[in-house]
Amino acid sequence: MEEYRGIILKKISYKENSEIIYLYTEVGLVGVLVHGSKTIKSPYLNLTKVLNHVKVIAGGKNLKVLRDGEIINNYSQIHESLEKYTYLTHMVELVYFFATHEHDHEKLYNFLLKIIEEVKNNLEYIPYINMVELKMLYLLGVNPNLNSCIVCQETNNLVFSVKEGGALCTNHLPEKYYSNQVLRVIQKLYYHDINKQPQISVSKEFLIDIRNAIDEYYEYHLNYHSKTRKMLKGLIGY
Numbered sequence: 167m168e169e170y171r172g173i174i175l176k177k178i179s180y181k182e183n184s185e186i187i188y189l190y191t192e193v194g195l196v197g198v199l200v201h202g203s204k205t206i207k208s209p210y211l212n213l214t215k216v217l218n219h220v221k222v223i224a225g226g227k228n229l230k231v232l233r234d235g236e237i238i239n240n241y242s243q244i245h246e247s248l249e250k251y252t253y254l255t256h257m258v259e260l261v262y263f264f265a266t267h268e269h270d271h272e273k274l275y276n277f278l279l280k281i282i283e284e285v286k287n288n289l290e291y292i293p294y295i296n297m298v299e300l301k302m303l304y305l306l307g308v309n310p311n312l313n314s315c316i317v318c319q320e321t322n323n324l325v326f327s328v329k330e331g332g333a334l335c336t337n338h339l340p341e342k343y344y345s346n347q348v349l350r351v352i353q354k355l356y357y358h359d360i361n362k363q364p365q366i367s368v369s370k371e372f373l374i375d376i377r378n379a380i381d382e383y384y385e386y387h388l389n390y391h392s393k394t395r396k397m398l399k400g401l402i403g404y
């Protein structure tokens with residue numbers, strides 16, 4: 167028998183009334199079968215929701231089976247905003263997709279808990295999601311080079327190129343790039359230490375460019391886009 171605390175990133179149906187939940191924990195991804203969780207009478211009916219922070223006790227050799235569990239936080243306020251919830255669904259889908267990579271899971275797990283808390287508490291929460299997406303690039307080994315021109319190491323008047331994987335100076339301008347201001351926002355988000363300073367704000371005028379730059383980066387360097395992204399576009403319009 168083992169105890170896990172984790173964020174539910176995904177769940178799939180199993181047989182008629184049961185589900186397997188995939189928790190992101192300090193030790194990485196853990197799948198747990200919850201018998202009968204889809205029946206109205208189940209005490210775990212509400213436990214198995216995506217995004218819930220839960221504590222479970224599970225046993226079993228191959229597939230772990232839930233013996234007991236409780237909700238630590240169901241983030242009910244987040245569910246009141248479809249847009250927030252969809253953004254977080256996009257985020258947990260990303261974490262799930264790359265959860266079996268060799269990361270510092272303990273660090274990422276604690277970081278995600280802080281991010282979800284900030285998303286819950288802030289009206290302008292989108293930069294927190296962007297922060298996760300940018301910091302994940304480092305964990306995935308495709309981190310952008312942001313502080314000097316990739317070609318000549320110049321540190322002034324830089325722009326951001328998705329294809330080149332980072333900053334370029336005015337002497338080495340690529341065909342397509344994001345402005346110096348956008349690069350600065352990316353730097354700010356990428357290096358932000360949420361443990362030292364929880365608050366971060368990004369001027370709204372850059373949000374669309376940041377969204378596009380991140381999407382393009384994932385597509386180009388990891389061949390990845392979330393399934394939720396389309397739904398998100400329907401809600402936010404870009």
Ligand SMILES: [Zn+2]
Nearest residue numbers: 315318335338
């Ligand atoms: Zn240069």
